[in-house]
Amino acid sequence: MSKLTINTKYRMPSGHEIPALGYGVYQTPAAIASEVVQHALSVGYRHVDSAVAYRNETPSVEGMNASKIPREDLFFTTKIPPKQLSYEGAKQHIANTFEITGLDYVDLYLIHAPYGGKEARIGAWKALVEGVEAGKIRSIGVSNYGVHHLDELEAWIKSTDEKEGEGKGGVLSVNQVELHPWLARDDIVEWCNKRGVILEAYCPLVRATKSEDPLLLPLAKKYGKTTAQILLRWGLQKGFVILPKSVTKSRIEENAQLYDFELSDEEMKQLHTGVYEPCAWDPTVSQD
Structure with missing residues (x-):
């Protein structure tokens, strides 16, 4: 594995690059998002992960603009709301993103979750593909997709490419799912890795429920790090794009201080519990 730094990026199937460290703004109030x-940008983050459903697209972009960092050096993600999937609904949300943020392009636009049935999912995907063709969206992907959802989308992309020409079905670049040692999702990870699809890990800190876990405490002591930093380093070394979130400035800084230590192969194996305990609402386990 090449040396990881705060500037590490991965090339997506779209051909564009994505920073391996992202700053998540889920549940961040609009009043403080900017x-x-x-x-976050002042301490080295260059990737902001928002969503229509978070209601903070505009202030997040305002924060990006206020940073004075060139737009081409920043990466912005947003998502179509999970319960409003359809072709027309997605077109409307994409248009609205540009209207309210003033952006010239979005780096990554995702389907937030696979609700609504196949027709709704494929319709939303078609709208994203058209956004790419129009030059407004650089890369597209999905979130909370299980293997059966990924198989469905892959089959549609292949069929469309065969009928209409290479690339007409769109290019799946990312699947954003909850990933951490207690939810390793080996099946989803294997599917994506086999195809070069980038995995983004949300809730990489397990919602702060494992800060005193006996798996993490010895490693935190060994490396002089917090248990949160051990968890984030695990995600980085797995090759994931990690999306820690916090509104506490000291924690935002702490979550970026991950590059002066490296977990051993044995420690990585010890942390990979393989225990799969998704929440009851988790759409990756839905058969819809």
């Missing part, structure tokens, strides 16, 4: 995004 301020905390600015702070």
Whole structure:
């Protein structure tokens, strides 16, 4: 594995690059989103992960603009709302993103979750593909997709490419799912890795429920790090794009201080519990 730094990026199937460290703004109030995004960017983050459903697209972009960092050096993600999937609904949300943020392009636009049935999912995907063709979206992907959802999308892309020409079905670049040692999702990871699809890990800190876990405490002591930093380093070394979130400035800084230590292969194996305990609402386990 090449040496990881705060500037590490991965090339997506679309051909564009994505920073391996992202700053998540899920549940970040709009009133403070600009301020905390600015702070994250000031300490080295270059990737902001928002969503229509978070209701903070505009202030997140305002924070990006206020940072004075060139737009081409920043990466912005947003997502079509999970319960409003359809072709027309997705077209409307994509248009609205540009209207309210003033962006010239979005780096990554995702389907937030696979609700609504196949027709709704494929319709939303078609809208994203058209956004790429129009030059407004650089890369597209999905979130919370299980293997059966991924298989469905892959089959549609292949069929469309065969009928209409290479690339007409779109290019799947990312699947964003909850990933950490207690939810390793080996099946999803294997599917994506086999195809070069980038995995983004949300909730990489397990919602702060494992800060005193006996798996993590010895490693935190050994490396002089917090248990949160051990978890984030695990995600980085797995090759994931990690999306820690916090509105506390000291924690935003701490979550970026991951590059002066490296977990051994044995420690990585010890942390990979393989225990799969998704929440009851988790759409990756739905057969819809």
